[in-house]
Amino acid sequence: MKLEASFKVGVVGVGSPFGADNVGQRVIALLKQSSKSKAFKIEYFDRPGMHLLDYVKNFNALHLVDAIISEKPVGTIHRYEGIEVLQESNQQLSSHGFGVAEVLLLGEALECLPKEIIIHGIEIDKESLKNTISNTINNVCETLAKKIEMELLQYQT
Amino acid sequence: MSKEIHIPVLARVEGEGALHLKIIDNKISSLKLQIYEPPRMFEKFLEKREPNEVIDAVARICGICPVAYQMSAVQAIEQIFEMDPGPWVREMRRLFYCGEWMESHGIHIHMLAAPDFLGYASVIEMAKDYPDIVKRGMRLHALGMELLSLLGKRSVHPVGACVGGFFYAPKLKEIKHLLTRFKENMALAEDLVKWSLSLSFPDHSQHFTSVSLHHPNEYPMNEGRIVSDGGLDIDKNEFEEYFQESQVPYSTALHCRLQGNTYLVGPLARINLNYNLLPDPIKHLVEKTTIQFPSNNMFHSIIARCIEVYYSMIEAVRIMEDYRYPEQPFIPIKQKSGIGFGCTEAPRGLLWHRYAFDSDGLVKSSRIVPPTSQNQGRIEEDLRHGLESYGLEHSDEALRHQGEMIIRNYDPCISCSTHFLKINVDRS
Numbered sequence: 001m002k003l004e005a006s007f008k009v010g011v012v013g014v015g016s017p018f019g020a021d022n023v024g025q026r027v028i029a030l031l032k033q034s035s036k037s038k039a040f041k042i043e044y045f046d047r048p049g050m051h052l053l054d055y056v057k058n059f060n061a062l063h064l065v066d067a068i069i070s071e072k073p074v075g076t077i078h079r080y081e082g083i084e085v086l087q088e089s090n091q092q093l094s095s096h097g098f099g100v101a102e103v104l105l106l107g108e109a110l111e112c113l114p115k116e117i118i119i120h121g122i123e124i125d126k127e128s129l130k131n132t133i134s135n136t137i138n139n140v141c142e143t144l145a146k147k148i149e150m151e152l153l154q155y156q157t
Numbered sequence: 158m159s160k161e162i163h164i165p166v167l168a169r170v171e172g173e174g175a176l177h178l179k180i181i182d183n184k185i186s187s188l189k190l191q192i193y194e195p196p197r198m199f200e201k202f203l204e205k206r207e208p209n210e211v212i213d214a215v216a217r218i219c220g221i222c223p224v225a226y227q228m229s230a231v232q233a234i235e236q237i238f239e240m241d242p243g244p245w246v247r248e249m250r251r252l253f254y255c256g257e258w259m260e261s262h263g264i265h266i267h268m269l270a271a272p273d274f275l276g277y278a279s280v281i282e283m284a285k286d287y288p289d290i291v292k293r294g295m296r297l298h299a300l301g302m303e304l305l306s307l308l309g310k311r312s313v314h315p316v317g318a319c320v321g322g323f324f325y326a327p328k329l330k331e332i333k334h335l336l337t338r339f340k341e342n343m344a345l346a347e348d349l350v351k352w353s354l355s356l357s358f359p360d361h362s363q364h365f366t367s368v369s370l371h372h373p374n375e376y377p378m379n380e381g382r383i384v385s386d387g388g389l390d391i392d393k394n395e396f397e398e399y400f401q402e403s404q405v406p407y408s409t410a411l412h413c414r415l416q417g418n419t420y421l422v423g424p425l426a427r428i429n430l431n432y433n434l435l436p437d438p439i440k441h442l443v444e445k446t447t448i449q450f451p452s453n454n455m456f457h458s459i460i461a462r463c464i465e466v467y468y469s470m471i472e473a474v475r476i477m478e479d480y481r482y483p484e485q486p487f488i489p490i491k492q493k494s495g496i497g498f499g500c501t502e503a504p505r506g507l508l509w510h511r512y513a514f515d516s517d518g519l520v521k522s523s524r525i526v527p528p529t530s531q532n533q534g535r536i537e538e539d540l541r542h543g544l545e546s547y548g549l550e551h552s553d554e555a556l557r558h559q560g561e562m563i564i565r566n567y568d569p570c571i572s573c574s575t576h577f578l579k580i581n582v583d584r585s
Contacts, residue, residue, distance in 0.1 A: 050295055050298065050299075051299075051302070053295065054295070054299055102281065105281050106280065106281050106284055106291070109281050109282075109284035109285045109288070109291075110284050110288050110291060110292060111288070112292075
C-alpha cells in the first residue's frame with residue numbers, strides 16, 4: 001500500500017560531520033542507500049539552527065537522528081516519542097548555543113512542529129567527539145538505520 | 158557596602174565571556190569584561206595564503222557575519238592589486254551585505270534582545286506569548302539567508318565571493334523569484350521598525366563617541382571614509398595612525414582606542430552619523446515618535462538594528478530591480494606585492510583589515526580589527542556607568558541581569574573578537 005501523498009514523513013539527521021557526533025550523518029547515508037526509504041524525505045543537516053524549523057514544519061511526522069550523551073553505556077540506542085524528554089536548557093541562549101533541542105522547544109512554543117516526532121539517538125562517549133567514529137558506533141549506526149527503516153515502512157501498512 | 162560579583166558565563170551573547178565586578182563602599186572599584194575564548198590565530202595562519210584562500214578562510218571567522226570579513230578582505234586585496242571590479246560587482250557586494258545585515262540583526266533582535274524588552278528570560282518563553290513577533294523575525298532572517306545563498310552559494314561560510322567579484326552570477330529568474338519574496342514581505346520590515354519604536358526604553362543616556370563609515374551618496378556598507386561625531390574624517394589607509402589596539406591581562410580579545418579614548422561602532426553609531434542618508438519611509442516612521450537620532454541611549458540600538466533590517470530590504474529590492482546578468486561576474490587577478498586596507502561595516506560595526514602581499518602573490522602579514530574588539534572599552538565604561546546608575550545595592554542576580562542587558566545592546570560577537578556572562582562580584 002502506498003503512503004498517502006498528503007502524509008509527509010521526514011527523516012533528519014543532525015550533528016557535526018566530525019568525530020562521533022557524526023552519527024546523524026552516518027545513519028542518513030545508510031538510509032539513503034536503501035530503496036525502501038525512497039518514499040520518504042531523508043536529509044542530513046550539519047547544525048541547522050533555525051533552518052530546521054523551516055524544513056520540518058510541513059511534515060506530518062518527523063524522525064530525528066542525533067548523537068546523545070547521557071549516563072547510558074556508549075552504543076545505547078535511544079528512542080523518544082515527542083520532545084518532552086528534551087530538558088529545557090538554561091535557555092540563556094546565544095545563536096551559537098542554539099542547538100537542536102532549543103530549536104525544537106522554540107518550534108513547540110510556536111506550534112509549528114509536526115504532530116508526530118520521534119527522536120532516535122546513539123549514545124556516544126563525550127571524549128570521542130574529537131575522534132573518528134569507532135567501529136562499535138558504526139555498527140550501531142547500521143542497526144539504528146534498519147530500525148528506522150522498519151518504522152518508516154509501518155506508515156505504508 | 159562592598160562585595161565582589163563574578164558572572165562566569167554571559168547569557169544571550171554570541172560566544173563566551175564573563176564579568177568580574179569589585180564594589181567597595183558602594184562604588185565600582187574594578188570592572189573587567191573577561192573574554193576567555195581561545196585566540197583564533199587567523200592573522201597568523203593567513204600568512205603564505207593565496208588571495209582567494211584568504212577570502213575562504215576569513216569567512217570562517219564568524220558563522221553570522223562571514224560576508225563582512227570577506228568584503229573587508231577583498232577590498233584590501235584589490236587595493237594592492239589595483240583592481241576595479243566594476244559597477245556590477247559593487248552592486249552585488251552591496252546586495253550580499255544586505256543579506257548579512259538582515260540575518261545577523263534578525264537573530265540578535267528576536268533571539269537575544271527582544272526577551273529583555275518584553276520581560277522574558279529567553280526567546281522560547283517569549284515565543285509562547287508573542288509567536289507572531291518570533292515568526293516575523295524568523296521570516297526576515299530566512300530571507301537574509303536566502304540572499305546570502307544566492308550570491309554566496311551557501312549561507313553559512315559562503316564560498317561565492319572571490320577577489321575580483323563572484324564566482325557565479327545569479328540567474329535572472331533567481332533574482333526575480335527572490336525579488337518577489339522581498340516585496341511580499343516588505344511590510345514585515347516596516348512592522349519591525351514600528352514595533353521597535355513602541356518599546357519602552359530606560360533612560361540610559363551617556364556621552365560617547367560614535368565612529369562609522371560615511372559615504373556621500375548612500376548609507377554605508379562597503380565603502381566610505383571613517384568618521385566620528387568628534388570630528389574624525391580619515392581614509393581607511395590612515396586607521397593605524399588614529400586607532401591603537403592593546404592587550405589587557407584579563408581578555409584574549411584586544412582593546413582598541415581612538416586617540417586614547419573609547420568609542421562606539423555598530424548600528425547606533427552608523428545611524429547617529431548617517432541618519433540623513435536613510436530613505437524617507439524609514440525617517441517618517443521615526444519622526445512620528447519622540448525618538449531622535451543621533452541618540453546617546455544605547456538601549457536605542459535595537460531600533461537601529463530594526464531600521465537597518467528595513468533599509469536592507471529596501472536596498473535589496475532596488476538592486477534586484479535593476480539587475481542585469483553580467484558578461485563576467487569577476488575580473489581576473491593581477492597579483493602584485495604591496496600593502497592594502499579594507500574597511501566595511503559589519504553588522505556589529507567597523508571591520509578593518511590590513512594585508513601585505515609578497516612578490517609571489519602570497520600573504521606576508523595580515524591584521525584584522527573586529528568591531529567587538531573596538532567596543533570592549535566602551536562596554537566597560539557603559540557597564541560602570543549603567544550599573545552605578547541602576548544601583549549597586551541590588552542583588553547580585555539583579556546586577557547580573559542588568560549587566561547582561563547593557564552588554565547585549567552592543568551585540569558583541571565574542572568569537573570574532575578573539576581572533577557569556579559569568580559575573581564575579583567582590584564586595585568589601
